[in-house]
Amino acid sequence: MRTPIHVTCKDGSKELAAALKDKSLANAHIRIRAVLAVTMGQRVADIATAFSIEQRTIRNWVYRYNLCGLAGLQDRRGGKRKCRLSTAQQDALKRRIEAGPLPDDGVCSLRGLDIQRILLQRFGVSYSLPGVYYLLHNKLGMSYLKPRPLHHKADVEGQEAFKKTSVRQWSKSDESTRPSVLRSGLKMKAGLGNKGH
Secondary structure, three states: OOOOOOOOOOOHHHHHHHHOOOHHHHHHHHHHHHHHHHHOOOOHHHHHHHHOOOHHHHHHHHHHHHHHHHHHHOOOOOOOOOOOOOHHHHHHHHHHHHHOOOHHHOOOOOOHHHHHHHHHHHHOOOOOHHHHHHHHHHHOOOOOOOOOOOOOOOOHHHHHHHHHHHHHHHHHHHHHHOOOOOOOOOOOOOOOOOOOO
């Protein structure tokens, strides 16, 4: 059986209850609520079930709270990712992406792999593919979903002319090919009935 765990901080329940109202600690509310439940005498197993968290995690939170107080319950991760590109480099990358693929790129649409290569060649910075997508979305404000790409040899004017003429032809042919009377069913020839007579 595991050793029972307790909050050793005097007036811990008052401090934790007050911390729940502090908006600057919003990212730690689950931790605070779990440790507060321990101070109220609830079993760690019950708290773990209620919060869908491992018992060991709750025990670690209580230990950190006993050791460091509320500071021990705050998110220890670094927060937002620090961009490896300067603001000027981010602007240059955005302009490069908006300009579209160059003949040297050898593609008709820039993909994440292509942007990864551009980052390495032009800025000397190596990004993972998820890192490229994070950079596009969160730093450059760009979507990494693109419409159907346009091939560099495509004749845009010819395509537009085709769309205009094909619509007219379709509307003309639509009227002439409609049957005047809708018919359903098949005609039967005489004598195709049951031959068992």
